[in-house]
Amino acid sequence: MTALLDAALDTPPAAKDAVRYASWPARAGALALDVLPGVALITTMALLAVTTTHGSWLWWVFTAVMALAAMATFANRWLAPAITGWTLGRAVAGIRVTTADGAAAGSPRLLLRDLAHLLDTASLLVGWFWPLGDKRHRTFADLLVRTEVRVVDAPQANVRRLAAVILIATAVLGAGGAGLGYWQVYREDRAVEQARSEIAQQGPRIVEQLLSYGQQTVVDDFAKAQSLATDQYRPQLVQQQQAVQKAGVTDNEYWAVSSAVLSATKDHAAMLLALQGQRGSDPNTLKFITATVRADFEKSRDGRWQVATLTVLKKPLMGQAGPPGAAAPAAPAPPPGRPAPAPPNGGPGR
Structure with missing residues (x-):
């Protein structure tokens, strides 16, 4: 022992x-x-x-x-x-x-x-x-x-309890983040859909007003057109309007016969438009116009859509009214890719 x-x-x-x-x-x-x-x-x-x-x-x-x-x-x-x-x-x-x-x-x-x-x-x-x-x-x-x-x-x-709390907190944060992310994506998708719908309805009217003006109402029409342009595009538009005034103002009216939204986000959009129009007020000298343009839009701080750029894709063709069957001569027009020369405003039905 x-x-x-x-x-x-x-x-x-x-x-x-x-x-x-x-x-x-x-x-x-x-x-x-x-x-x-x-x-x-x-x-x-x-x-x-x-x-x-x-x-x-x-x-x-x-x-x-x-x-x-x-x-x-x-x-x-x-x-x-x-x-x-x-x-x-x-x-x-x-x-x-x-x-x-x-x-x-x-x-x-x-x-x-x-x-x-x-x-x-x-x-x-x-x-x-x-x-x-x-x-x-x-x-x-x-x-x-x-x-x-x-x-x-x-x-x-009690480290096991602390570990359980951390795991639960991680799961809650991950699930909460996923929920917020889905909510944000859903909101952005809805905003894009709304922007696309707005520009599909408002875009053609805005371009029509941008390119239309009357001899008697030219001052108001040009002012309206300037309000439809962004700050970046407005100086170019004003320059075009001044050129029109120097050349002599006549009635100029456009209307969109076809349009398609090319792209859209909640603040930017692009649209393709086929336009027809007429220039002049005398039936004997009235000229008819066709053109295809691309319009890029931006949404202003107050929620209004404005034209950021207006680009001619197909040269405007302009013919003078005449006897039935007579060919309409084409007038000179700016080359594709140049901004449309005629300043904006007015609307269809003038």
Whole structure:
């Protein structure tokens, strides 16, 4: 009996406190809990930010959540171990990263270790599974920076509850972001549909007023036309109007016989129009006009559609009225691609 007691007292301390290395499942679970929630949230917010208008309030929300998720992930992996001795995943698994002599690994070494995990991935994932055959359960990163992952007593705090709260918060933020993203896309789609509908109805009337004017009402017609042009296009329009006044004003009226919306966003649109018109007021000298133009529109701050550019695609053909069957001679016209020379305003039915 005395011999057995003496043998027990003589047992070396190292035998009582043998080092236990973390198992591969424990390491994988800890890594997943540390990294996957942040990666999932960052990826979700990045995708939502890409589908949202850059600079909008919702874009800033997604970007802010993405940045906070990245900061929280980095702090958990590199700062928390230096302060508390744990990451969240390792605390739940009851493991800790140490140096080869069992000392705590500092933040710089942990950062280098995570960077060295690129080698584990670059080796066709062989490095990640290396602990299954290594007697000290080390990855290539552990071998490179001389670290080990050991089993230790878990902290007294209820880390499992904290981990559950973080996972639930991540899921709620991801679902909420997806809902906001869908709502924003739905709103933008509706806005585009509304813009397309508005320009399909208003576009032809705007171009008709832009290109029509009367000899007796030319001042009001030109002023109206200028209000239908954007600030960038208005100087060019005024120059055309001045040229018309110098040449002598006569009645000039256009109407759209066919139109098609080429493209539309909530603030910009393009339309193709086939126009017919007449110039003059004397039935004996009345001239009939046909032309094809492209009109680009922009929405003003007060919600009105205005012409940003007006481009001739098919030269206007102008013929004089005459006896039935007589050919109508074509008048000179600006080459394709040049802005329509006649200033705007007035409307059909004048």
